[in-house]
Amino acid sequence: MMSDADMAELKGLEGAAFDKAFAEMMIEHHNGAVAMAEEERRDGRNAEAKRMADDIVESQSAEVEQLQGVLDRL
Structure with a gap:
């Protein structure tokens, strides 16, 4: 979780500095x-929780x- x-x-x-920090935090x-x-x-x-965990690993x-691609372009 992101802290306060x-x-x-x-x-x-703002701008690229925001984009970079946001992407790093989200990663x-x-x-x-x-x-x-x-x-x-x-x-x-x-079993249901394990299937959900599979989906989470894949999607996240x-x-x-x-997000790494975004950082690579900044």
Whole structure:
């Protein structure tokens, strides 16, 4: 999750600086979701939750790739 300090930092930025900071924060956020979902896939007991974890790993990993592409272009 983004902290209040993270949000305050974003409020003070514009243009490419905002885009860069936002993408970096979102990558960190999505990587956290992937880590949690991978733990559920590995250690979870509920089949439905494990399927949801599979979806989260797939979708959030794809978004990280897209955000990394944004950073690469900045």
